[in-house]
Amino acid sequence: xxxxxxxxxxxxxxxxxxxxxxxxxxxxxxxxxxxxxxxxxxxxxxxxxxxxxxxxxxxxxxxxxxxxxxxxxxxxxxxxxxxxxxxxxxxxxxxxxxxxxxxxxxxxxxxxxxxxxxxxxxxxxxxxxxxxxxxxxxxxxxxxxxxxxxxxxxxxxxxxxxxxxxxxxxxxxxxxxxxxxxxxxxxxxxxxxxxxxxxxxxxxxxxxxxxxxxxxxxxxxxxxxxxxxxxxxxxxxxxxxxxxxxxxxxxxxxxxxxxxxxxxxxxxxxxxxxxxxxxxxxxxxxxxxxxxxxxxxxxxxxxxxxxxxxxxxxxxxxxxxxxxxxxxxxxxxxxxxxxxxxxxxxxxxxxxxxxxxxxxxxxxxxxxxxxxxxxxxx
Amino acid sequence: xxxxxxxxxxxxxxxxxxxxxxxxxxxxxxxxxxxxxxxxxxxxxxxxxxxxxxxxxxxxxxxxxxxxxxxxxxxxxxxxxxxxxxxxxxxxxxxxxxxxxxxxxxxxxxxxxxxxxxxxxxxxxxxxxxxxxxxxxxxxxxxxxxxxxxxxxxxxxxxxxxxxxxxxxxxxxxxxxxxxxxxxxxxxxxxxxxxxxxxxxxxxxxxxxxxxxxxxxxxxxxxxxxxxxxxxxx
Ligand SMILES: Nc1ncnc2c1ncn2[C@@H]1O[C@H](COP(=O)(O)OP(=O)(O)OP(=O)(O)O)[C@@H](O)[C@H]1O
Ligand SMILES: [Mg+2]
Numbered sequence: 101x102x103x104x105x106x107x108x109x110x111x112x113x114x115x116x117x118x119x120x121x122x123x124x125x126x127x128x129x130x131x132x133x134x135x136x137x138x139x140x141x142x143x144x145x146x147x148x149x150x151x152x153x154x155x156x157x158x159x160x161x162x163x164x165x166x167x168x169x170x171x172x173x174x175x176x177x178x179x180x181x182x183x184x185x186x187x188x189x190x191x192x193x194x195x196x197x198x199x200x201x202x203x204x205x206x207x208x209x210x211x212x213x214x215x216x217x218x219x220x221x222x223x224x225x226x227x228x229x230x231x232x233x234x235x236x237x238x239x240x241x242x243x244x245x246x247x248x249x250x251x252x253x254x255x256x257x258x259x260x261x262x263x264x265x266x267x268x269x270x271x272x273x274x275x276x277x278x279x280x281x282x283x284x285x286x287x288x289x290x291x292x293x294x295x296x297x298x299x300x301x302x303x304x305x306x307x308x309x310x311x312x313x314x315x316x317x318x319x320x321x322x323x324x325x326x327x328x329x330x331x332x333x334x335x336x337x338x339x340x341x342x343x344x345x346x347x348x349x350x351x352x353x354x355x356x357x358x359x360x361x362x363x364x365x366x367x368x369x370x371x372x373x374x375x376x377x378x379x380x381x382x383x384x385x386x387x388x389x390x391x392x393x394x395x396x397x398x399x400x401x402x403x404x405x406x407x408x409x410x411x412x413x414x415x416x417x418x419x420x421x422x423x424x425x426x427x428x429x430x431x432x433x434x435x436x437x438x439x440x441x442x443x444x445x446x447x448x449x450x451x452x453x454x455x456x457x458x459x460x461x462x463x464x465x466x467x468x469x470x471x472x473x474x475x476x477x478x
Numbered sequence: 479x480x481x482x483x484x485x486x487x488x489x490x491x492x493x494x495x496x497x498x499x500x501x502x503x504x505x506x507x508x509x510x511x512x513x514x515x516x517x518x519x520x521x522x523x524x525x526x527x528x529x530x531x532x533x534x535x536x537x538x539x540x541x542x543x544x545x546x547x548x549x550x551x552x553x554x555x556x557x558x559x560x561x562x563x564x565x566x567x568x569x570x571x572x573x574x575x576x577x578x579x580x581x582x583x584x585x586x587x588x589x590x591x592x593x594x595x596x597x598x599x600x601x602x603x604x605x606x607x608x609x610x611x612x613x614x615x616x617x618x619x620x621x622x623x624x625x626x627x628x629x630x631x632x633x634x635x636x637x638x639x640x641x642x643x644x645x646x647x648x649x650x651x652x653x654x655x656x657x658x659x660x661x662x663x664x665x666x667x668x669x670x671x672x673x674x675x676x677x678x679x680x681x682x683x684x685x686x687x688x689x690x691x692x693x694x695x696x697x698x699x700x701x702x703x704x705x706x707x708x709x710x711x712x
Contacts, residue, residue: 101591101592104577104580104584104588104591107579107580108577108579110579111578111579112579385573385575386575386577388575389569389575389577390577390588390592391536391560392536392563392569393564393569393588393589393592393636394560394561394562394563394565394567395560395564395592396557396561397556397557397560398557399592472537473536473537474531474536474537
C-alpha cells in the first residue's frame with residue numbers, strides 16, 4: 101500500500117508543491133537563522149581562537165573579554181614568565197585609535213600589538229604580503245575585511261601610508277582574519293610600535309599570551325598564575341567562550357534570532373499543518389473507501405506516515421540545500437565571511453521538522469481514523 | 479440457494495443532540511439468499527443506505543445482529559471486522575469512490591493490494607477483470623479520463639475482483655443516464671450473480687426492476703413489501 105500512498109501524494113501536484121514548499125521554507129528559515137545566529141555569536145570568540153599558539157590568556161582581574169578589559173602594568177609580563185610551567189609568554193596590546201586615510205577620511209580602528217620577536221597574536225594566514233614584513237619600520241597589517249571597508253576595490257592597499265593617532269604607519273600586508281563581532285577595522289603591528297600608536301597611559305599591556313610547557317595542563321597553569329601573580333588567567337577555550345557569552349548576555353541577538361526561529365517553526369507548522377490537513381481532508385473519502393473495502397486503521401496510519409515521511413524528507417532536503425547554498429554563494433560577502441553550518445544545526449532542524457510533520461500528520465490522521473467507513477456511502 | 483445474510487431485529491438510532499436521537503430503523507428482520515439479485519427500494523430518507531451499511535459491516539447498529547455465512551459480524555473486534563469485509567464483501571458506491579491517482583486496472587485491484595499482493599500482479603488481474611467488463615482498452619487511464627459508466631464498471635470490477643460472497647451496491651446507476659444505467663445493471667446481473675453469492679442493490683431506478691429476483695421496500699425504517707413483484711403503489 102506504500103506505493104499507493106505515494107501515488108496519492110504525487111497525483112496531486114499543486115498540494116504536493118504546497119506541502120514541500122511549507123516544509124522547505126520552514127527548514128530553510130530555521131536552519132539559516134540558527135546558522136547566522138551561531139556564527140555571529142562565534143565571532144565573539146574568533147579573536148581568541150585565532151591565536152592558536154596561546155593556551156592561556158592572562159589579564160587584569162577586572163577584564164572580561166578580549167574587547168572588554170583593563171590594561172596592566174608592563175611588569176605583569178615578567179611576573180607571568182616567572183611562574184613555573186610557562187613555556188613562553190608574550191605581550192599583547194589592544195587599543196582603539198583613529199586613522200586618517202590618504203583620501204582624508206577618519207575611521208575608528210582596533211590596534212593589536214603582537215610580540216616583536218615571535219609575532220604571536222597575528223592571524224595564522226595572510227591574504228597578501230609576508231608575515232615578516234611586520235618587522236619593517238612603521239609596518240602595520242590590515243585585516244582583509246577592514247581593507248575592503250577602508251579602500252575601494254581598485255585602490256592599492258599595500259604600501260599605503262596612514263596617519264594613526266598622528267603617527268606614521270605603512271600597510272605592508274593584509275591578514276586573512278574572520279571578522280570579529282564588533283567588525284571594526286583591525287591594524288596589527290609589533291608591540292613596540294603599538295606602544296607608540298596607542299595613546300599614552302602608564303599601563304598599556306592588555307593581555308599576556310601564555311603557552312604551557314609539556315608538564316602542565318592549561319588548567320593547572322591557570323591556577324598557578326592566578327595564585328602567584330594575582331592576575332586573572334583563563335584557558336584559551338574558556339576565554340573564547342567568555343566572549344561568546346558576553347554577546348549572548350549583553351545583546352538582543354539571542355532573543356531576536358530566537359523569535360525568528362520560533363516564527364519559522366510556527367510558519368512551518370501553519371503551512372505544513374494546513375496543507376497536510378487539507379490534503380488528508382480532501383482524501384478522506386478515499387481513505388474512507390479504503391477502510392470500507394477492508395484496509396485496517398494500522399495500514400492507513402502507515403500510509404499517512406509514508407506520505408508525511410516523503411514530504412518531510414524531500415522538503416527538509418530542499419530547505420537544507422538552499423540554506424547551505426545561501427552560505428556557499430555568500431561566502432564572499434564580508435557579513436557572512438567564515439560562516440559555516442555546524443552539524444548540530446541540520447540535526448536540530450531535522451528534529452524540529454520531524455516534530456512538525458508528526459504533529460500535523462497526527463492531527464490530520466485523527467479525522468481519518470474517526471471517520472466511519474459508512475460516511476463514503478452518504 | 480441458501481441463506482447468506484440473516485438480519486435480526488436491527489435498530490439504528492442517530493444522535494441529533496446530546497440527549498435526543500432519531501430512530502431510523504425500527505427492528506428490521508430479513509434474510510437474504512445467495513444466487514439472487516435482491517433490490518432494496520424505498521423513498522428518499524427511508525433508511526436504505528443505513529440498512530445496507532449495517533449489512534455490509536461498515537456501520538454499527540444500535541441493536542440487533544447481522545449474521546453473514548455463520549459469522550455474527552458485530553461480535554468481531556474492529557480489526558477482525560475490517561478483515562472480514564476485505565475477505566467477504568464487495569462494495570459499489572454511488573459516487574464510484576475510485577482513487578483518482580490510480581489507473582483503472584490498479585483501482586480494480588485495490589482489494590488485492592489491501593491483501594498484500596504486489597503491484598504488477600494486481601495490474602494483471604485488474605486487466606483481466608476489466609476485460610470481462612468490456613473496458614480492457616481503458617486499463618491505463620485515470621478515473622478522470624473515464625466516463626461515468628466506465629468509472630462505474632471499474633468500481634464493479636473492484637467489488638468483484640477478490641470474489642466476495644456478498645456484493646452491496648448503493649444506487650450504482652444514480653449518476654448515469656438511462657442507457658448506461660441499464661447496461662451497468664445488466665452487467666451486474668451477469669457478472670455479480672453467482673450461486674454462492676448474495677447481491678443487494680439499492681435503487682430508485684424503476685426501469686431496471688425487471689432484473690430483480692426479489693424486491694424489498696422499506697418505508698420509514700420498516701419493511702413494507704417483500705416479494706418477486708413490485709409493490710402495488712408502483
Ligand atoms: N449519520 C447520520 N446522522 C444523523 N442522521 C442520519 C445519519 N445518516 C442517516 N441519517 C438519517 O437517517 C434517515 C435515513 O437515511 P438513509 O441515508 O439511510 O436514507 P436513504 O433511504 O438511503 O435515502 P436516499 O434515497 O436519499 O439515499 C434519514 O432521515 C437521514 O437523515
Ligand atoms: Mg441512500
